[in-house]
Amino acid sequence: MNIAIRKITENDHYEIELVAKKAFWNLNMPGCDEHYLVHRLWNAQCYIPDISLVATIAGKAVGAVLYSKAKIETVNGSIDILTFGPLCVDPDYQKKGIGKKLLLESMNLAAKKGYKAIFICGVPEYYPKFGFKTADTFGITMPDSSNFDAFMGYELQKDALKGVTGKFYEADVYDCDIHDENYMKAVNEFDKNFPYMEKKVLPHQWR
């Protein structure tokens, strides 16, 4: 299996949206909205194409990671950092090291470009494998001062966050209120661009 990792181009957009749909479908809610988030990210000001990567096999997209600008607000001003999401791998190709490759290569690229740190809300069992620690380790909280296991950070430069305490802010595009009727109408309309998949209510869904 020859996995190629490269920067995302416009030609990849639809295929990556489809990968996101397949990866998140029925995972956290019946259906999903992550493919719509991906679609909105392409034109969002926060999106950073320079470090966002796609994994392909025989020219077909099988995974991707999308990075965005984020901030830590401190009493002394704000610090530019990164967030990413979604990170997704086509279910037919999961657990073959593709997510790991996408993460490590993009983190390496981001570090080389001088970015200071990454904060995310993600699967708490997955990201610690790559050195992520819960955000409270760094003295960083969510805007409402909360901390939880899924909220994690990683310093791309040594001691980049030494002595820093503050709150994490990501761009508005990540505010995906699935209880907002208009938002879900837009999601369902957008979803018509993709092959039909059945929505299921499953016990592990939390959204």
Ligand SMILES: CC(C)(COP(=O)(O)OP(=O)(O)OC[C@H]1O[C@@H](n2cnc3c(N)ncnc32)[C@H](O)[C@@H]1OP(=O)(O)O)[C@@H](O)C(=O)NCCC(=O)NCCS
């Ligand atoms: C999570 C996801 C990106 C991982 O990608 P992947 O290519 O399947 O993972 P990898 O093969 O690179 O896994 C690397 C390691 O993490 C483990 N792992 C994979 N998915 C995991 C998960 N959901 N939870 C915990 N560990 C996981 C693998 O077993 C492997 O462990 P090992 O190195 O000890 O063998 C992928 O499964 C996915 O798209 N899931 C659905 C969407 C999602 O949850 N995205 C993340 C949202 S924050």
